[in-house]
Amino acid sequence: MAFGPAGWWPAQTPFEVCLGAILVQNTAWPNVERALAGLRARGLLEPAALASLPQAELAELLRPAGTFNVKARRVRAWLEFLHQDFGGRVENLAGVPLGELRPRLLQVHGLGPESADAILLYAVGHPVFVVDAYTTRIFARLGLARRQAGYDELQAFITSRLPEDAGLFNDYHAQLVRLAKEHCRVRPRCATCPLEGVCLRRGVPMR
DNA sequence: GCCCAGGTGGGTA
């Protein structure tokens, strides 16, 4: 555990959590790692340094993560928000109550519910359950939640059945991701995987 | 070559 709430999200600082939350949008994590490594090698994993880059240059550095022009705009929006409202320090987000902070994050260009919640849980330490594609697929295909359930509905479904604990949400999410990835590795043998025939691949209908 | 990945914003009906 490298910092505060800590845990499973692969990052060394709260700021890296935030960057990762944006860069991983619709992207495989190894591509995010490549982009973060490039930034790290240039000493740019820090708000002020990153904010000093022209957008075109930032986009080039984000290229390995895919949709890099989009993500460059979103990262800059995040940096602007951090600078304007929090003195450029992610740590200062902790001073705002969750009920007030989440709506403010959702106003930032490029932060939807999942990215905002990842920041709230993994960078700030609030007890917020992060609903990602793995979560949605697993719950839908196990028949635990309505297949058409939207983000807020599924989040409420899960949260209402668990104690409100950031550490637990952190671990629960990690287990879901591990389960989904493990399943992907064994997918030629769906029938023998831990989910007993439930396929987690995207686009595969239930049963 | 094709499908897919830890989403989001913008456009249209």
Next chain:
DNA sequence: TACCCACATGGG
């Protein structure tokens, strides 16, 4: 509100 669609790299 409820769908489409663009965004784009790298792995299987």
